[in-house]
Structure formats: structure tokens, C-alpha cells
Amino acid sequence: MGDKVAVYRKEHFNAAHRLYNPGWDAAENERIFGKCARPNYHGHNYELEVKVTGVPDKRTGYVMDMKLLSDLIKREVHSRFDHKNLNLDTEEFKNLNPTAENIVRVIYDLLRPHIDAEKDLLVRLYETPRNFAEYPA
Numbered sequence: 001m002g003d004k005v006a007v008y009r010k011e012h013f014n015a016a017h018r019l020y021n022p023g024w025d026a027a028e029n030e031r032i033f034g035k036c037a038r039p040n041y042h043g044h045n046y047e048l049e050v051k052v053t054g055v056p057d058k059r060t061g062y063v064m065d066m067k068l069l070s071d072l073i074k075r076e077v078h079s080r081f082d083h084k085n086l087n088l089d090t091e092e093f094k095n096l097n098p099t100a101e102n103i104v105r106v107i108y109d110l111l112r113p114h115i116d117a118e119k120d121l122l123v124r125l126y127e128t129p130r131n132f133a134e135y136p137a
Contacts, residue, residue: 004120006053007062009069013082016043017098020087041085046103047126048077050111054119064119076110100125100133108135 018041019033029037036042050073054063084090086098092106104125115121126132 003055004053005056005063006051007064007066007069009050009052009066009073011048011050011070011073011078013046013048013078014043015046015081015084015086016041017086017093018042019097019099021097041087044127046081047129048073048107049124049126051122051124052115052119053122054116064115072111072114076114077107080110100127100131101135104133104135 017036018039019036020029021032024032026037050069052064052069056063080090080092086093086103093102096102096106104123107125108121108123111123112121122134122136124132124134
């Protein structure tokens, strides 16, 4: 078995956020971010897809044990972000606007150190069924 195979794990979490640039006034934030800039926050049911690509292990046949991948996502992502206000309740977004683009990069950075370096990692985050971000692009 010399060919790479991709495996995927889907998870989800629910979180609130507000898109806001503190260097702008309320009118500019509203113009750029629309309803997402309103001061009382709003929530999403985020859907997360994590793709790990590599050569399956000759002994197990696994690229990565999916139970271990699920546990990793629950520990590093779900426990940090589920049912949280990303702006107020998380260190990761205290000074980083929690756009889908920034959230997916943060999730990648949380997972990458725990996945073997010879394996490729791709993270896709659905903010809505029609809006999603992927990293790396």
C-alpha cells in the first residue's frame, strides 16, 4: 500500500460571535459586517470537517484511527468553543475577529501539532450550509 488515502471526520459545535473591528465606529462595522456586527452577538451551528491524508499503516490499515481523531477534535475544538461566545469566552478570539476564515485557521493550528507530520491536514468549517471556509486553501 503505497498510495495516499484521505479520511474525514465530521463534528459540530454551536457558538455565538460578533464580527467587529474595534478601530471602526458602529456605522463602519455595520457597513462592512452587516447584521453580524450587531452588539448583542448571534450564533451558528458550525459543521466541521477534518481531512487527514496519508499512506495507510501496514499493520492497521489506518491512515489515522478515527476514534483518536474524534477524541482530538472534541478535546481541542469542541471543549474550547461549543456553547461559547467566541469573542468573550475564548482566548483565541480575544483579539482576533471570529470570521469563518479566522476560526478555521485557529482550528487547524489547534489540531496540527497532534497529527503526524507526514500526514496532510485540511480543515473545512461550515458556518451555514452555504457558507464555509477551508484551510489550508
